[in-house]
Amino acid sequence: MEDFYCPKCFSKLKRFEGCGAVGYFCDSCKTLISRKKILSHEEAEKRSKKILKKFDKAATLWYSQSVNNKQKSSASHLTAPASDG
Template identity: 60%
Template sequence: MEDKKYCPKCLKEIEIIKGCGSVSYFCNSCNELISSKKVLSKEEKEKK
């Protein structure tokens, strides 16, 4: 099972979209794509 990822702006869980070997991250709350470099893990979210 994959770890959950979180939005760096609103800290809510984001949707992980996989297709053709690529992975994209989308925040339904902010309604925008999130860069994979900015996505937070559970541990990083708890530090904020």
């Protein structure tokens, strides 16, 4: 039987069967997941990689802005004050 994963946290879902119905439960999120929203292993991998790429881009942008701000603040300390004369 194929494993399915949570669309929010990508954890493996527990499958419950009873009275002809099937339900999926995420232990991490503590919620029932609709059959229409569950992810296969391949879908979960694709989505998690996509999220990691977005996170990596954001982290790189944040780091470059942080470095630029530090360089600007250290350069402002090196400039001489204007003379009044």
